Structures are given as structure tokens and as C-alpha cells.
Amino acid sequence: MCGIGGAWGEGAGGVVRRMAPWLMHRGHEGVGYAYQRGGGVAIGEPPDDTEAALVHTRYSTSGPYGAQLQPVVAKYRDLELALVFNGTVVNYKRLGVEAPAFDGEALAKALAREMWERGVEEGVVSLYSRIVGAVSLIALTPWGILAVRDPRGIRPLAYRHYHGGVAFASEDVAMGGGEEVPPGLAILYGKRLVMWKIPPGEGRLCALEYVYFAHHASTLGGMLVQDVRRALGEALAEGEDAAIDVVTYVPETARTAASAYAAKLGLPLVEAVVKSRYAGRIFITPPHARNPPDAFRVVEELVAGRSVAVVDDSLIRGTNIKTIVRLLRDAGARAVHVRIASPPVRWPCFFGMDFQTRRELAAYGRDVEGVRAYIGADTLRYLPIEAFRRVLGPACYACFTGEYPVEIDVQAAEAEAARG
Incomplete structure (x- = not known):
């Protein structure tokens, strides 16, 4: 990409x-x-x-x-x-x-x-x-x-x-x-x-363009990206049953979804997780330079003693969310509920994203409970694939479903895409 x-x-x-x-x-x-x-x-x-x-x-x-x-x-x-x-x-x-x-x-x-x-x-x-x-x-x-x-x-x-x-x-x-x-x-x-x-x-536009990659002010597939993210946040709020005091989010692309999620539930959205503006986008940073503990801080006054829902747009490697869950706990959050505005990413991408092997994905080989334990949250909910499809319409969902838009041997493609 x-x-x-x-x-x-x-x-x-x-x-x-x-x-x-x-x-x-x-x-x-x-x-x-x-x-x-x-x-x-x-x-x-x-x-x-x-x-x-x-x-x-x-x-x-x-x-x-x-x-x-x-x-x-x-x-x-x-x-x-x-x-x-x-x-x-x-x-x-x-x-x-x-x-x-x-x-x-x-x-x-x-x-x-x-x-x-x-x-x-x-x-x-x-x-x-x-x-x-x-x-x-x-x-x-x-x-x-x-x-x-x-x-x-x-x-x-x-x-x-x-x-x-x-x-x-x-x-x-x-x-x-x-x-x-x-x-x-x-x-x-x-x-x-x-x-x-x-x-x-x-x-078949890449679903992750809407979720994370594209600028919120761009139009893709005839839809304004921020409108899509707002609809994803509203869909994520459906069926919420956890006792939540405040909602926060992983900066920056999850903000629109988190705002819609909080509004739908009638909960306050707080800017509890802050990110250095000089850290760049950690997901697209080379592996040796990814260091979430240096990129994020938590405002203790906004979360101490509270049950916090933290919204992110996607959960791919789990690099950021593991750090943020720990920081929220260190800041005194009573409970941390992770909410993801897309389904679990279980399959590699061979079309422009830098996760071309299954073994690097947090959800590969783990069910939702396994991912929850891996990131250290009290609860974890993803947006169901059916709701995701309703919002996005025709798109490439390969990394979520394993159904690629072209016939592809995943094992062979993983080997060929691996860096020498």
C-alpha cells in the first residue's frame, strides 16, 4: 500500500x-x-x-x-x-x-x-x-x-x-x-x-480502505469515508450489553466510529487516549520502528475508576491495542472493554497491505476469547461480518473471510510474498 x-x-x-x-x-x-x-x-x-x-x-x-x-x-x-x-x-x-x-x-x-x-x-x-x-x-x-x-x-x-x-x-x-x-x-x-x-x-474496493487506510475526507465507491465509519460505529453499538461509563478510541481513524458508537448508546466520548502527532501511523511503520508505548499516553482523570469502552477501527496484529489496554489499566480504569468496528482479520492480504502471512495476525488460530486474553481486555466484541457487509456493500473482504477475488493458493502466495 x-x-x-x-x-x-x-x-x-x-x-x-x-x-x-x-x-x-x-x-x-x-x-x-x-x-x-x-x-x-x-x-x-x-x-x-x-x-x-x-x-x-x-x-x-x-x-x-x-x-x-x-x-x-x-x-x-x-x-x-x-x-x-x-x-x-x-x-x-x-x-x-x-x-x-x-x-x-x-x-x-x-x-x-x-x-x-x-x-x-x-x-x-x-x-x-x-x-x-x-x-x-x-x-x-x-x-x-x-x-x-x-x-x-x-x-x-x-x-x-x-x-x-x-x-x-x-x-x-x-x-x-x-x-x-x-x-x-x-x-x-x-x-x-x-x-x-x-x-x-x-x-471490489478493499474494505480496509474504508475502515482504516483512506483519509476520512475522501470519497470511495461513491461514499464519503467518514460517513461509512459513522455507520460502522452505529452498527457496532447494536446489542451492546456491557456496563460502560465512558467511551474512548484509538487515535486517529477510529474517532468517527467511536463518536457514533457513543452517541447511539447515549454515553460520553472522552479523549482519554492521546497520541504523539509525530509518531505517524504505527500500522504502516516498518516493524523495527513500531513502538506503541512511546506513541500513546492516557489521561488518568478521564478513566480512573470507570468502566471504559475503547473503540478501534480494526484489530490486525494487536500491536496498538495491547499497549492501550495496559495503559488504561495503569491509569486506574475499573474495566476495559475493547470494541472493533470491523470483523476479525484472519487471512493475509496479497493486494497491497503488509500482512502477507497468517502467523502475524492476532486472530489467526485464536477465537474471540483467545484474542481477548491476548490483548488483556475484560471483554472484546467485533462488528459481525453481516453488519459489516450491509454498511460497505460490494468490497474485497478477503482478509476477513478468506474468499479472495481471484483464485489464489494462500500457502504458495505466503511463501512467494515473504521477504527474502
Whole structure:
């Protein structure tokens, strides 16, 4: 998973630089740029007056942690391109590229080769027919800027026209508004303007985009993300039977769900758990840098002697919630009830999230009671999958259900996705 953006037209360099801060919730290991220079492309921060540019904010799901590996420049014969993408290519070692270091390198080199040998339209279709995983990409090519939305819509992409040019980004919030690119649509804009479809084109946006990953001010699948999170919180409140005094939440993405949950139950929402604004998003931080005890504090006056419900958007590894339960107890909470605004995550993701093995998941091999004991809470409730589906509608629920949108051998994919 990561954030991608690109622009073609007057002032494209400034456009993508302004996008970067609005994409860093999708990845903060590094920010990379590429831009058109002379007859080719260059890596580096683009000048304002360049006509075409790309930006990438990195959250690593392939290749080494802590390295800025995109944009990628690839050349095949006389065709040179620069590429950024959002997603994961599980079978990147089988795209016919010699000894690729990571999936982005294989993708860029294979795209250059396919477009040289087959032409732009047929080359893109040919490449996507071979990909196992999910890929939305933006590329600078000799003919213009190429943007392709993942054929199943698992990874998002949006566009917006601006004073004689066009911009693309993972989310419309990065551009100050825009429209979603439909699943499976490829767009070439520049010296040529053409659009074409890549089968199958069925929309299955990643459910975790709504739950956690996307910015709350973005629109995905025609729905404002914060409205979806509010509906999840209201659904989570249904059937609540614990004796709760106050509600708090894990900052920041769980706030909307927690607010709706508390309002539905007529309980006060308190800002009891606080997070350093400089800690970043711990879930997308490389493993060696995840340190929740340094990121969170609890306001003792708001929880001491009280029964506290703490709401989180999801429970994947359990890294944050274990720490927060302990901090709430240390602050004198009489009881800690954990409430999760999504179902248990029991299966790995091969489409752009960095949990590609079952063994790293808190709910793998544990029932709800086992997870409750693991995190140290008095009670634990998840949002049932049926209620989750009612709110989100058509989506990719693979990490919750094990039902992947493509046929996939989980054990083989786990082995192939493992870092060397």
C-alpha cells in the first residue's frame, strides 16, 4: 500500500508536490518524485514548470523496509518510462523480467517491454492479464501520462482536470476533489488521448480502505469515508450489553466510529487516549520502528475508576491495542472493554497491505476469547461480518473471510510474498 499521484500539463511539478502531504497517510517511509526532462525522465523533486511529474509516498509491502524504491525508471529498447503504483504484485518474479529486486521494478520493466512490443493499449492489457495481486498505476511515457485503475477496483484511483491539464491520485482529497477512475479503466493523456478497458472491471474496493487506510475526507465507491465509519460505529453499538461509563478510541481513524458508537448508546466520548502527532501511523511503520508505548499516553482523570469502552477501527496484529489496554489499566480504569468496528482479520492480504502471512495476525488460530486474553481486555466484541457487509456493500473482504477475488493458493502466495 502507498500513495501515488501524477499530473500532466502546465505547472505539473507544483501540482504533485502539493499532493505529497495529502498522500502520506498512505505511506510515510519516504516521498519520491519523477518528472519529464528533455526527451526522457528523471528522478528527483520536479521544478514547477515541468509538464509531467509523479509522486509516491511509500508504505512497503515488497522490497526492503526504510528505502524509497519508487518512482521506478525502466527502459526497453528506445522506450523509457517512470512508474508509481499502489498495490502488490505477488507473482512479480514471473513477469519475465530478469532478477527483479521488488515488484515495482518488475512491473515497470514488464510494462515498458509490453508497450514496446504490442503498443500502448494492447501492452497494458497483456501485462494486467498476467498479474496476480492488485495494481493501480501512474506512469510517464513518451506519449503522455498513463493511469490505470486496478481491474477489480481493489486499489483506488481518482482524477481531476485543472487549468489545461489533468491530475491523478490514489484519493481525491490529495487533489482537493475529483472523480473516481472506474475499475479496469486505462487512460492515456498528453500527446494522445485515449481510454480503454481492462477485463474484468468488477468493483471490489478493499474494505480496509474504508475502515482504516483512506483519509476520512475522501470519497470511495461513491461514499464519503467518514460517513461509512459513522455507520460502522452505529452498527457496532447494536446489542451492546456491557456496563460502560465512558467511551474512548484509538487515535486517529477510529474517532468517527467511536463518536457514533457513543452517541447511539447515549454515553460520553472522552479523549482519554492521546497520541504523539509525530509518531505517524504505527500500522504502516516498518516493524523495527513500531513502538506503541512511546506513541500513546492516557489521561488518568478521564478513566480512573470507570468502566471504559475503547473503540478501534480494526484489530490486525494487536500491536496498538495491547499497549492501550495496559495503559488504561495503569491509569486506574475499573474495566476495559475493547470494541472493533470491523470483523476479525484472519487471512493475509496479497493486494497491497503488509500482512502477507497468517502467523502475524492476532486472530489467526485464536477465537474471540483467545484474542481477548491476548490483548488483556475484560471483554472484546467485533462488528459481525453481516453488519459489516450491509454498511460497505460490494468490497474485497478477503482478509476477513478468506474468499479472495481471484483464485489464489494462500500457502504458495505466503511463501512467494515473504521477504527474502
